[in-house]
Amino acid sequence: METEPFKRYITIGLAITSLTLITIFYISNSSNSNYFDFPKLQLFIANNYTESVNTTRICCLILTTPKNFLTRAKAIHETWGSLCDRHFFITENSSESNSAEQINITKQLPIAPITDIIPGYDHLTQKSVSAFLFAYQNYINDFDWFVKADDDTFIIVENLRAFLSKQNTSEPVTFGYNFKVIVPKGYHSGGASYVLSKESLRRFYTAHKNPNSSCRKDGGAEDVEVAKCLRNEGVYPGKSLDDLNRELFHPLPFHDHFRGSFPDWMLSYAENPLETVISYLRLSYE
Ligand SMILES: *[C@@H]1O[C@H](CO)[C@@H](O)[C@H](O)[C@H]1NC(C)=O
Ligand SMILES: *[C@@H]1O[C@H](CO)[C@@H](O)[C@H](O)[C@H]1NC(C)=O
Ligand SMILES: *[C@@H]1O[C@H](CO)[C@@H](O)[C@H](O)[C@H]1NC(C)=O
Ligand SMILES: *[C@@H]1O[C@H](CO)[C@@H](O)[C@H](O)[C@H]1NC(C)=O
Ligand SMILES: *[C@@H]1O[C@H](CO)[C@@H](O)[C@H](O)[C@H]1NC(C)=O
Ligand SMILES: *[C@@H]1O[C@H](CO)[C@@H](O)[C@H](O)[C@H]1NC(C)=O
16 A cells, blocks of 8 residues: 555554554573563564465454544554455444545455444444354355454464464364453453464354354353353364463553553453563563
């Protein structure tokens, strides 16, 4: 897309600083044992990205809403969204605010042709369910992994691909930030984004097509409802950690994870010990 480089950097900067993050930190393996050596901290970029490109095909389903088209959706489209093998924005259709700019952006964004989405936070479950059914019906054979993200998610797609390339998509498994409560075996935080294997998506679809299943089509909390449905079908949440047991998905804004400003409920929800940049640095020097 033609964008002035300057504007583009602002967009990227905003995306990185203000949005929820899924990332892998790579901490330099320096022999210097100063834990607070922040300049040595760099984002891990998979060093063999090319190897997994053809074998780990990722379809990203990004939930958004028309009022965010020109801001969040556009930023994602110009940054990480386009690094997925294919990405779709999942949105309700809105006839309001049809400015020329709005109409223009609608033409540029890959919006999934789903017509029955109900607007509103209360209907997030329906948006996700529609997204997954759409992905199954049209693309189950074209991709290996199916990501559900929101328009305030930031994904380092190269890292996600490197991680997924080591996983088996024929397994009924999902990856994300693990909460250990409410659903048997726990569930993935919706805010951190999560990934379904091909087999998981197939089971999700089959369950939703079965009138006897208890899978909810709308209402409740999106992340909980999707997990409950998958759990009834034998799909389990995978271990979403790197080799040093560092989290790969992050539900809170970047700075909260960085500094360790966690809300109280996180302590009882999180499956793994809460970590900050300090504990990550410490791990890398052990
Ligand atoms: C990545 O993999 C390709 C193909 O196997 C190989 O040619 C290349 O040297 C590798 N690069 C790195 C940095 O390991
Ligand atoms: C991926 O597949 C395409 C088409 O088959 C091929 O041209 C390309 O070289 C492959 N890339 C890698 C990294 O293997
Ligand atoms: C939204 O509705 C308008 C008017 O009915 C229609 O022209 C347009 O194709 C619809 N867009 C989507 C994404 O369904
Ligand atoms: C809409 O897009 C066209 C082509 O991309 C461009 O020439 C035009 O200036 C845009 N209009 C607005 C209002 O953004
Ligand atoms: C992947 O999982 C399927 C289903 O459990 C299994 O049959 C297959 O052997 C696994 N493949 C590898 C490479 O482990
Ligand atoms: C749904 O339940 C009914 C009654 O138990 C059963 O006869 C029917 O085969 C079930 N349908 C499916 C698709 O499992």
